[in-house]
Amino acid sequence: MxxxxxxxxxxxxxxxxxxxxxxxxxxxxxxxxxxxxxxxxxxxxxxxxxxxxxxxxxxxxxxxxxxxxxxxxxxxxxxxxxxxxxxxxxxxxxxxxxxxxxxxxxxxxxxxxxxxxxxxxxxxxxxxxxxxxxxxxxxxxxxxxxxxxxxxxxxxxxxxxxxxxxxxxxxxxxxHGWKKSIGPFIVTRSEKNLIKELNWENAFDVYSRCLKDSQNILLTKENFFKYSVNFPFGFFKEERDYIVRDPMEVNKDGYIICVGNIPENSLVDILSIEEKKxxxxxxxxxxxxxxxxxxxxxxxxxxxxxxxxxxxxxxxxxxxxxxxxxxxxxxxxxxxxxxxxxxxxxxxxxxxxxxxxxxxxxxxx
Structure with a gap:
C-alpha cells in the first residue's frame, strides 16, 4: 500500500x-x-x-x-x-x-x-x-x-x-553498473569512513588532480559533491564485483568522507558508470x-x-x-x-x- x-x-x-x-x-x-x-x-x-x-x-x-x-x-x-x-x-x-x-x-x-x-x-x-x-x-x-x-x-x-x-x-x-576509470590507488591512511591519504598524499589532492587530468574538472571543497557523485571509489573483495564507496564531502584537512568504511592499505579505483550495461x-x-x-x-x-x-x-x-x-x-x-x-x-x-x-x-x- x-x-x-x-x-x-x-x-x-x-x-x-x-x-x-x-x-x-x-x-x-x-x-x-x-x-x-x-x-x-x-x-x-x-x-x-x-x-x-x-x-x-x-x-x-x-x-x-x-x-x-x-x-x-x-x-x-x-x-x-x-x-x-x-x-x-x-x-x-x-x-x-x-x-x-x-x-x-x-x-x-x-x-x-x-x-x-x-x-x-x-x-x-x-x-x-x-x-x-x-x-x-x-x-x-x-x-x-x-x-x-x-x-x-x-x-x-x-x-x-x-x-x-x-x-x-x-x-x-x-x-551497480560501475567500471574502473582511474587507478589503482593505495589507501595509505584511513579511519573508518575517512580516507586521509591515497598513495602517501593527501586524499583530496590526489582525487582532485585525477579528475582534472582525466575529466578537466576543477574540483574544490565547495563543489565537491556536485562532481564526486559521478566518480565514486571502488575496491574488490573475494567473490564480489566492486564494493562502491560514495565520496560525500571533504573536510578542512582534505580527508574524504565516504558512506561506509574504507580499509587502510586496500587498493581502490575511481569508477565511472558503464552505461551500455x-x-x-x-x-x-x-x-x-x-x-x-x-x-x-x-x-x-x-x-x-x-x-x-x-x-x-x-x-x-x-x-x-x-x-x-x-x-x-x-x-x-x-x-x-x-x-x-x-x-x-x-x-x-x-x-x-x-x-x-x-x-x-x-x-x-
Missing part, C-alpha cells in the same frame, strides 16, 4: 484496511518529508497491538514512482523476530534467545550516515556468518536527523540498526530472484539515493524496467522500496558489506 503525503489518521486508516490478521506484521517505509510525528505513530500502533518495523528514507518507491512525502506500508504474514541494537553487547544480549532458530534471511535497516554502520554490520556477520542471507537499506534524513530514523514497537531511534529475521524462502540480488540490470536481477509460486511474492527494492542523483532521467527508465519485468512474472505483485543511504546485501557467500550506488532486490515467497 502506498499513501502520498498522508496524515497520521490516513496512515492508521490505511493500516486498518490492510491489517487482517493478528499474526501479520508491518513494514513501514517513510519518506523524509512526510509530516507525521513518529512518536504519535508508534503510540497509535502499539495501542492497536500491531507489530511493526520501519525507517525514514530520502524517498520511497511505489511501482515506477518515487516520493519524498509518501509512505509505503507492506503487510508481512511470515514469522518474524525483530532486534534493535546499537552495540555488539546489545545485539548479543537480545539474540541469545534465538540462536537455535533456523532463519533464512536477515532483513536489515541501518543508520546509513553513521560512522558505526560498517561496525554494526560486522557485528551481524561475526555472529551469523553465511548462515543467513542479508538484505536491506540505509535509513536516514539528508536534511536533519533530529526527528528519528528508525521505529519499532519499542520506540523511535536516532541511530542504530533494526534486523528482522525470517524463515521464509527468499531470493535476492545486487548490481544499465538497460540489462532490471531483467537480470528479476530473473535471478524468480521462484515458482502460486501466490504473489513480496518484492522490496533499495537503490542508492546518490545513484539517482547520477543517473537522473535514466533512473526513471531503470525503475520502469524493474516494475515492468516483475509484472511479467507476477501480475499482482507491487514493487516497492526506498531510495536508501547505502544498501545491504549478502547472498550467503562472502562478507557482508554496506554498498553504495548500488541496487539490491529482495523477493520473499
Amino acid at each position: 502506498f499513501l502520498e503525503n498522508p496524515t497520521l489518521n490516513d496512515i492508521i486508516s490505511g493500516i486498518n484496511e490492510l491489517f487482517t490478521s493478528e499474526k501479520s506484521q508491518l513494514l513501514l517505509l517513510i519518506g523524509e518529508k512526510c509530516d507525521v510525528n513518529l512518536n504519535d505513530l508508534v503510540a497509535n500502533l502499539n495501542r492497536k497491538n500491531i507489530l511493526f518495523n520501519g525507517g525514514i528514507f530520502p524517498k520511497v518507491i511505489h511501482k515506477n514512482i518515487t516520493s519524498e512525502q509518501g509512505v509505503v506500508i507492506k503487510k508481512v504474514d511470515f514469522e518474524l523476530v525483530t532486534i534493535y541494537f546499537n552495540s555488539e553487547t546489545e545485539f548479543l544480549n537480545k539474540f541469545s534467545d534465538y540462536q537455535d532458530h533456523n532463519f533464512t534471511t536477515a532483513f536489515t535497516l541501518i543508520d546509513g550516515l553513521s560512522e558505526s554502520a560498517s561496525e554494526q554490520l560486522m557485528t551481524l556477520f561475526t555472529h551469523l556468518g553465511n548462515n543467513v542471507r542479508f538484505f536491506g537499506g540505509g535509513v536516514g534524513r539528508l536534511r536533519t536527523n533530529t526527528n528519528g530514523i528508525l521505529i519499532n514497537n519499542d520506540g523511535v531511534y536516532n541511530t542504530g540498526t533494526i534486523v528482522v529475521f525470517l524463515s521464509a524462502k527468499t531470493k535476492m540480488d545486487a548490481k 544499465l538497460n540489462d540490470i532490471p531483467k537480470k536481477m528479476i530473473s535471478n530472484c524468480l521462484e515458482e509460486s502460486q501466490n504473489a511474492p513480496i518484492a522490496v527494492l533499495f537503490t542508492c539515493i546518490s545513484r539517482v542523483n547520477h543517473l537522473k532521467e535514466k533512473f526513471d527508465e531503470e525503475l520502469q524496467g524493474f516494475n515492468s519485468e516483475l509484472l511479467k512474472h507476477f501480475p499482482n505483485c507491487e514493487l516497492e522500496g526506498a531510495l536508501s543511504i547505502g544498501e545491504i546485501y549478502s547472498s550467503g557467500k562472502g562478507y557482508l558489506e554496506l554498498l553504495n550506488k548500488s541496487i539490491v532486490l529482495g523477493v520473499a515467497y
Whole structure:
C-alpha cells in the first residue's frame, strides 16, 4: 500500500484496511518529508497491538514512482523476530534467545550516515556468518536527523540498526553498473569512513588532480559533491564485483568522507558508470530472484539515493524496467522500496558489506 503525503489518521486508516490478521506484521517505509510525528505513530500502533518495523528514507518507491512525502506500508504474514541494537553487547544480549532458530534471511535497516554502520554490520556477520542471507537499506534524513530514523514497537531511534529475521524462502540480488576509470590507488591512511591519504598524499589532492587530468574538472571543497557523485571509489573483495564507496564531502584537512568504511592499505579505483550495461540490470536481477509460486511474492527494492542523483532521467527508465519485468512474472505483485543511504546485501557467500550506488532486490515467497 502506498499513501502520498498522508496524515497520521490516513496512515492508521490505511493500516486498518490492510491489517487482517493478528499474526501479520508491518513494514513501514517513510519518506523524509512526510509530516507525521513518529512518536504519535508508534503510540497509535502499539495501542492497536500491531507489530511493526520501519525507517525514514530520502524517498520511497511505489511501482515506477518515487516520493519524498509518501509512505509505503507492506503487510508481512511470515514469522518474524525483530532486534534493535546499537552495540555488539546489545545485539548479543537480545539474540541469545534465538540462536537455535533456523532463519533464512536477515532483513536489515541501518543508520546509513553513521560512522558505526560498517561496525554494526560486522557485528551481524561475526555472529551469523553465511548462515543467513542479508538484505536491506540505509535509513536516514539528508536534511536533519533530529526527528528519528528508525521505529519499532519499542520506540523511535536516532541511530542504530533494526534486523528482522525470517524463515521464509527468499531470493535476492545486487548490481551497480560501475567500471574502473582511474587507478589503482593505495589507501595509505584511513579511519573508518575517512580516507586521509591515497598513495602517501593527501586524499583530496590526489582525487582532485585525477579528475582534472582525466575529466578537466576543477574540483574544490565547495563543489565537491556536485562532481564526486559521478566518480565514486571502488575496491574488490573475494567473490564480489566492486564494493562502491560514495565520496560525500571533504573536510578542512582534505580527508574524504565516504558512506561506509574504507580499509587502510586496500587498493581502490575511481569508477565511472558503464552505461551500455544499465538497460540489462532490471531483467537480470528479476530473473535471478524468480521462484515458482502460486501466490504473489513480496518484492522490496533499495537503490542508492546518490545513484539517482547520477543517473537522473535514466533512473526513471531503470525503475520502469524493474516494475515492468516483475509484472511479467507476477501480475499482482507491487514493487516497492526506498531510495536508501547505502544498501545491504549478502547472498550467503562472502562478507557482508554496506554498498553504495548500488541496487539490491529482495523477493520473499
